[in-house]
Amino acid sequence: MTGASRQPPQFRAVVDGVTVDAYAHQDGTPIAGLTRDDFMLRDNGIIQRIDAVGTTDSAHVIVGLDVSRSVDGESFAQMRAAVQMLSEQLTPADRSSLLTFGNRVRILQRAASPGNVTPVLERVVPNGSTVLHDALVTGTVLARADSRPAVFLILTDGQDTGSWSTASAALEALRYGHVVVYPVGAGLPDVPVASVDSEYMRERTWLAPQPGDTLRLLQSVAEISGGQFLRVNRGEPLASVFRGIMAQYRQRYLITFTPTMPAGPGWHRLDVSLRNRPGTVVAREGYVARAQ
Amino acid sequence: MARVSLKTKAFRFETLVQGDNMGVPMLSANCEPDERACRDVRDRRAFLASCAAAVLMPWPQPAHAAQQGTPINWERAVDAYLDGNLPLAARVVETPPDALRAQADDTFTRWVAQASPPKAVPGVADDSADLPTSRPAGAQVRRATVRRLQGSAALAVEVMLPLSTMGGRDADLRALETIALAALDHAARFESPDLVPHDPRGRRLEDIRHTLAHFRARWHVAFLQVLVNEHRRRDALAVAGRIKLPPGDTAALAEMRFLRGLLEEAVVRFNPPVRRSSVALDSLSVPAPSSAMLSVGRRFDVAGDWFRQALAARPDHREARLHLGRLELERGRYANAVDMLAPLEVPTVDPTSRGLACLFTAESHVRNGSPDLARRAFEQASAIGAVRQSALIALALMAVQEGQFADATTLTRAFDVDGGSADDTADAWTAYVSGRRDNHAAVLDLMREVLWP
Numbered sequence: 001m002t003g004a005s006r007q008p009p010q011f012r013a014v015v016d017g018v019t020v021d022a023y024a025h026q027d028g029t030p031i032a033g034l035t036r037d038d039f040m041l042r043d044n045g046i047i048q049r050i051d052a053v054g055t056t057d058s059a060h061v062i063v064g065l066d067v068s069r070s071v072d073g074e075s076f077a078q079m080r081a082a083v084q085m086l087s088e089q090l091t092p093a094d095r096s097s098l099l100t101f102g103n104r105v106r107i108l109q110r111a112a113s114p115g116n117v118t119p120v121l122e123r124v125v126p127n128g129s130t131v132l133h134d135a136l137v138t139g140t141v142l143a144r145a146d147s148r149p150a151v152f153l154i155l156t157d158g159q160d161t162g163s164w165s166t167a168s169a170a171l172e173a174l175r176y177g178h179v180v181v182y183p184v185g186a187g188l189p190d191v192p193v194a195s196v197d198s199e200y201m202r203e204r205t206w207l208a209p210q211p212g213d214t215l216r217l218l219q220s221v222a223e224i225s226g227g228q229f230l231r232v233n234r235g236e237p238l239a240s241v242f243r244g245i246m247a248q249y250r251q252r253y254l255i256t257f258t259p260t261m262p263a264g265p266g267w268h269r270l271d272v273s274l275r276n277r278p279g280t281v282v283a284r285e286g287y288v289a290r291a292q
Numbered sequence: 293m294a295r296v297s298l299k300t301k302a303f304r305f306e307t308l309v310q311g312d313n314m315g316v317p318m319l320s321a322n323c324e325p326d327e328r329a330c331r332d333v334r335d336r337r338a339f340l341a342s343c344a345a346a347v348l349m350p351w352p353q354p355a356h357a358a359q360q361g362t363p364i365n366w367e368r369a370v371d372a373y374l375d376g377n378l379p380l381a382a383r384v385v386e387t388p389p390d391a392l393r394a395q396a397d398d399t400f401t402r403w404v405a406q407a408s409p410p411k412a413v414p415g416v417a418d419d420s421a422d423l424p425t426s427r428p429a430g431a432q433v434r435r436a437t438v439r440r441l442q443g444s445a446a447l448a449v450e451v452m453l454p455l456s457t458m459g460g461r462d463a464d465l466r467a468l469e470t471i472a473l474a475a476l477d478h479a480a481r482f483e484s485p486d487l488v489p490h491d492p493r494g495r496r497l498e499d500i501r502h503t504l505a506h507f508r509a510r511w512h513v514a515f516l517q518v519l520v521n522e523h524r525r526r527d528a529l530a531v532a533g534r535i536k537l538p539p540g541d542t543a544a545l546a547e548m549r550f551l552r553g554l555l556e557e558a559v560v561r562f563n564p565p566v567r568r569s570s571v572a573l574d575s576l577s578v579p580a581p582s583s584a585m586l587s588v589g590r591r592f593d594v595a596g597d598w599f600r601q602a603l604a605a606r607p608d609h610r611e612a613r614l615h616l617g618r619l620e621l622e623r624g625r626y627a628n629a630v631d632m633l634a635p636l637e638v639p640t641v642d643p644t645s646r647g648l649a650c651l652f653t654a655e656s657h658v659r660n661g662s663p664d665l666a667r668r669a670f671e672q673a674s675a676i677g678a679v680r681q682s683a684l685i686a687l688a689l690m691a692v693q694e695g696q697f698a699d700a701t702t703l704t705r706a707f708d709v710d711g712g713s714a715d716d717t718a719d720a721w722t723a724y725v726s727g728r729r730d731n732h733a734a735v736l737d738l739m740r741e742v743l744w745p
Contacts, residue, residue, distance in 0.1 A: 105681065105685075105707050131681075131722065137692075138688075141697065141704050142704060144700070145701050161722065161726070162718065176692045176693060177692065199563075199588060206725045288695075290695040
């Protein structure tokens, strides 16, 4: 046996430029006017040279709406109005996608120019179960239907009742994807957030979420993707919540870097912070580099 | 005198029933003044009736179709059911639950009174020679009564089955459960030697009693299905423990074992078990499930044992095979799972079982590190409407993990809606994990077979 054959196999990772969608703020107030010199980015602990910093002036905005049986007529009317308002807020440089999830995931609009979405939503009748995990997977995939930076607003009032994807599979898809997710929980019960080690979050088969599991899932979705989990009570105006999300998203920076070698395949943890100034940066937890 | 009294009472009662249900729309009585609320209640009850009718449809339809718009009372519903007019019978759920319960209770009292020997009244001459029990006609009356009481229990469980899969139907379900259990209690009286109903087949007394008990046992198997749908583990265990099937009834035995497995599997997925309200079963004490402390995997094994026993009783039980195959996959015995599921992946098997079998086989290959075999099986599943969405999501997940986002995006095009006309029924996997079975008719057919002739 030669010395070379005893060495473990070497895999080169396929990574070109990596773009990280980051939100810099100080005590909740966005910090504007930052340049690449203001950011420090570590890939698996190694400081990287930032190639460029851009803005999110144009975006692919994906909206996912829970249209299961639990959504009553009044809530759905409010949902429709909020989505229409959001659509009106977008510019011609943006693209929008719209999906619903009840018994099934249905894509009502795919990376289209912003326009009137009310007619298409008026044909939707809330009914059936809640395939929340499958909707998360679909939204993650749909983000790639357009090359613009993607933001995914997903609104749910309940828990998964029968997706093919498990909670862990949905989170794994997010790690592979590149979309900032803002989960909005409407009227979710006020219970302690479950552990990340709960059976629901861990098992490779479908298990019904227990109290606190859905909160944990939605929080994890936001943490992994660099978004934010928001809770609204029944009756609270959704339109202002959506408006707030978009206002925050427009303040984000697109940080691009080319990983310095060696960049092995697999999970790369990212840490983004500010140099020489106070503030916090919220960004996705990492990315997956594929083996060549 | 007693007979006259009975007849008079019966006549009066019948008049009241007609007045309450035929002349006055029952739904109006329960409506709020608000017109919209009235319409909602009417729509909901009509919806329930249509749902119930949908599951009843597999029985051959009679020539006389259900008449729309006419409320139906319990007696008429039962007679329609026994006559094979299922759409009409199912409309019984248009009546509000409390009214339905009261109506059925009165009806049972009247039926039983008509078929029972009168009590001797002191000072009144014994004219028993003229009573129904001592006349040849008495046995005929009892025959009709037994048939109607069994029909009542059967109709209730037929309607409960679809309702129990919907959620939010507790009031209707509790009313029907009470009615069915009362009907069975009344019917049990006719197992007494002095109240034997006429048997058109001319069987011996022992055989007659055996047949009556057989209906009760098979009804309970059907009722077990309702309890499983509602995840009422405690009640289901109590009912299962009381079912005494006659030796040789392997079909019902297989169903009962299958339902036990289904219950255990659902309990694992919905851990901790959901405690639901019970009507007549609350008094039955059942030990806490010992499996509650076991790991998910070990508890799947408990369910798997029941499916294995169902297959031992009936090797051609498709759903038991499907669930056992799934549980072999859950336990990491991938080759066993693939072997177990293979007989279901042929065109002669119903699309739901076939589709789920393909999905589970594909998942076994994924976990066993054979992506090409997995992809092929998922693609096979994606051609079957019942599981298409799950198969496409699974393929998209595989594509994402391989970094093939363009392929994943293309797969999601199947979810695009054009004009809102896309199918919105739940994927078969969603029904599977909820613990609901595909073939409700299996337990209903068994029950119908032993209805009193």
